[in-house]
Amino acid sequence: MRLLHLPSSVSHLSERAINQELKDSQREQSLYVLRLLVAAAVVLGLALALGLRYYSLQIESHQHYVAASEENRVHVRPVAPIRGLIYDRNGELLADNRPSFILRIVVERTDDLDGLLAQLRQMVDISDQQVAQFKKRLQRRHPYEAIALRYNLSERERGILAVDAHRLPGVEVAAQVVRYYPQKERLAHVLGYVSRISEGDLRGRDEQRYRGTDVIGKRGLEYHYEDILLGGVGSENVETNSRGRVMRVLERNDPQPGKNLQLFLDSRLQQVALDALQGERGSVVALDTTTGGVLAMVSAPGYDSNLFVTGISHKDYGELRDSLDKPLLNRTLQGTYPPASTVKPAYGLAMLKSGVATANTEVWAPGHFRLPNIDHEYRCWERRGHGHVNMRSAIQQSCDIYFYKLAYQMGIDQMAPMGRSVGLGQPTGIDMSGEKVGVMPSREWKQGARGVSWYHGDTINASIGQGFTAATPLQLAVMAMRLANRGESRPPKLVQSVGGEPIDLEPPMQHIVADSAHWDVVQGAMESVIHTLKGTANAVAKGLQYRMAGKTGTAQVVSIAQGEKYDAEILTKRTLPHALFIGYAPADDPKIAVAVIIENGEKSSRSAKVARQVMDAWLLEYSDQPLVTDDGQ
Known part of the structure; x- marks a missing residue:
């Protein structure tokens, strides 16, 4: 076999290539080891950093993040109490x-x-x-x-x-x-x-x-x-999902319900009083003369309270606000009216107390009156006059001239204290906010309110409840109660128990101190208003099963010039006089006192009929102890 012999140059070249190949492998291996060490160091560093962060999250800040997580999952919600x-x-x-x-x-x-x-x-x-x-x-x-x-x-x-x-x-x-x-x-x-x-x-x-x-x-x-x-608010811990939906209630603290109220008011009597007004604008107040409890309190027209509960619409509110009948006005507490002749029994009592008059003092009442050296003529509602009148007949027939003359002699300084004693110009103390106190005029009041002095003509106007005098229907009911109780009364109250516990009634207070004989004259005169032929409210006596006492009043809305006659036909409905009545019954043992105002009602006998219906309903039917009359009814 022949051997192939390569040239020496080729032999040396191959050896060099082999050596070069061996050198590259060693270099790569070294580079690989270096890279491995670097990577290991990086991984170790990251692991260390991760471990430190994990330690921080799980150990050092554990409570903080647990609380934050729980807050995102669990929320405390208020629970409204039941009213x-x-x-x-x-x-x-x-x-x-x-x-x-x-x-x-x-x-x-x-x-x-x-x-x-x-x-x-x-x-x-x-x-x-x-x-x-x-x-x-x-x-x-x-x-x-x-x-x-x-x-x-x-x-x-x-x-x-x-x-x-x-x-x-x-x-x-x-x-x-x-x-x-x-x-x-x-x-x-x-x-x-x-x-x-x-x-x-x-x-x-x-x-x-x-x-x-x-x-x-x-x-x-x-x-x-x-x-x-209102009651007391409660709370509950609720678990929610990521969308905020409540998944379950974890814990609950029940709210404390509000306390219930029970009133003195009888809703049946309230309806009787409202029906008796027959759609007229006005107010009716009935009080229990013993407790001062409000048995009925009507202000007409009213409104549907439910409209306001979840938010009244602009349209509905506008209709109530802009109505000429003012249904939003609580006439009982915030409507002020001239009390007119309803004040005459109170001023008659003042005249008896002051000695200006006795029960038998007679006054000639020709139908008009002039102050000395003044041409202005103060007239009586009865233009022909009432002739000779005494205290009883003056109240019975509502003779203005009698009160003009004797008020002029007595003066406002003795009239004003009696007016305040029966409740005029004074807060009644009722358990409701927003009450107006009206006006019981006096020298001091006029000087402070008007910046001018008091004149005799002011006294004449005040003697028949006109001029500056203004009272709410509730104040007139309080006046009727005090006249019924011979000066004694409690503040009127609507609520008789809270949460089943009766409220503590204030002790009766003697607002008016007068001789028993004086009370006999005034109360007897108020009884004659109903039960005599000349009484201004005798029309309500027909079929009456108990004795009733009261006083009518007619409050002018527009003034009538000197020499002119009152003519209802030329007056519009809203310029007719207001019709008023105060009264109580039974006359010999009062149980209920009533005040009625019919706006522009013109005839006070209309208000007396409303009061009669309220008294009948209470005394003969709705009272805890209805009257037993002579015929057994």
């Missing part, structure tokens, strides 16, 4: 709580509130006014508090929202109780109403008590007894 109920004296429910479904939003659970609102408005009926009110309430909310947007959702609307719940982050449909007034207009001014809370409503109040609560008492008893009716 206290209101009952009449017989246990009839006057202010109730009824279930209602509401649409509310937790704003922290949505990224685009305006977009969500627009989406909701396409699904259910939501007005601009409701959106505006919702945004106002957002300003005083607490974190993660659900804010109501729409009340009284229908079953159809609840179904729509349930189907699309997955597309509505932060939206809740919840059951809630809302206030309901079964008697609506009949007791609107007594009960008032609750309505949505505004910023001003919480000034001076503990805001924590209203967490989770949308409404607050605005008028009437709802306002005056707000702290008692």
Whole structure:
């Protein structure tokens, strides 16, 4: 075999290639080891950093992140208390709580509130006014508090929202109780109403008590007894999912319900009084002469309190606000009227006490009266005059001239204290806010209020309850009660028990001190107003099963110039005189005192008939101890 011999140059070249190949492998191996070490160092560093971070999260900051996680999953929500109920004296429910479904939003659970609102408005009926009110309430909310947007959702609307719940982050449909007034207009001014809370409503109040609560008492008893009716707020810990939906309740502290109120008022008598007004504007107040309890308190016209509970519409409120009949005005406490001749028994008592007159003092009453050296003529309602009258017949026939003459002799300085004693120009002390005190004029009052001196003509006007004198129907009822009780009375009260516990009645106070003989004259005269042929309210005596005492009054709305005659035919309805009456019964043992005002009612006998109907209903039917009359009825 022949061997192939390569040239020496080729042999040396191959050896060099082999050596070069061996050198490259060693270099690569070294580079690989270096890279491995670097990678290991990086991994070790990252692992160390991760371990340190893990230690920080799990050990050092464990409690912080557990709390944060729990806060994202568990929320504390306020639970509104159930508002206290209101009952009449017989246990009839006057202010109730009824279930209602509401649409509310937790704003922290949505990224685009305006977009969500627009989406909701396409699904259910939501007005601009409701959106505006919702945004106002957002300003005083607490974190993660659900804010109501729409009340009284229908079953159809609840179904729509349930189907699309997955597309509505932060939206809740919840059951809630809302206030309901079964008697609506009949007791609107007594009960008032609750309505949505505004910023001003919480000034001076503990805001924590209203967490989770949308409404607050605005008028009437709802306002005056707000702290008692409200109750105490509760709380609950709820677990939510990532969309803010409540998964379960973890813990609950029940709210404390508000206390119930029971009134002296009889809702049946309230209806009798309202019906007796026959649609006229006016007021009727009936008081229990023993306790001062308010048996009926009507201000007509009224309004449906339920309109305000979840927010009244601009249209409905505008109609109430702009009505000429002023249905929002509580005439009983805030309407002030000239008391007219209803004050005559009180001033007659002042005349007897001062010695200006006795029971037998006679005055010639020709139908007109002039002050010395003054041409102005003060006239009597009876233009022909009443002839010779004494205290009894002057009250019985409501003779103005008698009171003009004797008031001029007595002066306002002795009239004003008696007026205040019967309650004129004084707060009555009733358990309701917003009462006006009216005016019992005096020298000091006129100087302070008008900046001018008192004149004799002012005394003449005051003697028949005109001029500056102004009183509320409630004050007139208090006057009737004090005249019935010979000067003694308690403050009028609407509420007789709170939470089942009777309230403590104030002891009777003797407001008027007078001789028994003087009381006999005045009370006898008031009885003759009803039970004699010349009495100004004798028309109500027919068929009367008890003795009744009272006094009529007619308050002018427009003045009549000198020499002109009163002509009802040329006066519009709203310029006719107001018709007034105060009275009590039974005359020998008073149980009820009543005051009635019919605005522009013209004839005071109309008010007397209203009072008769109220007294009949109470004394013969609704009283705890109805009268047993001679015929056994």
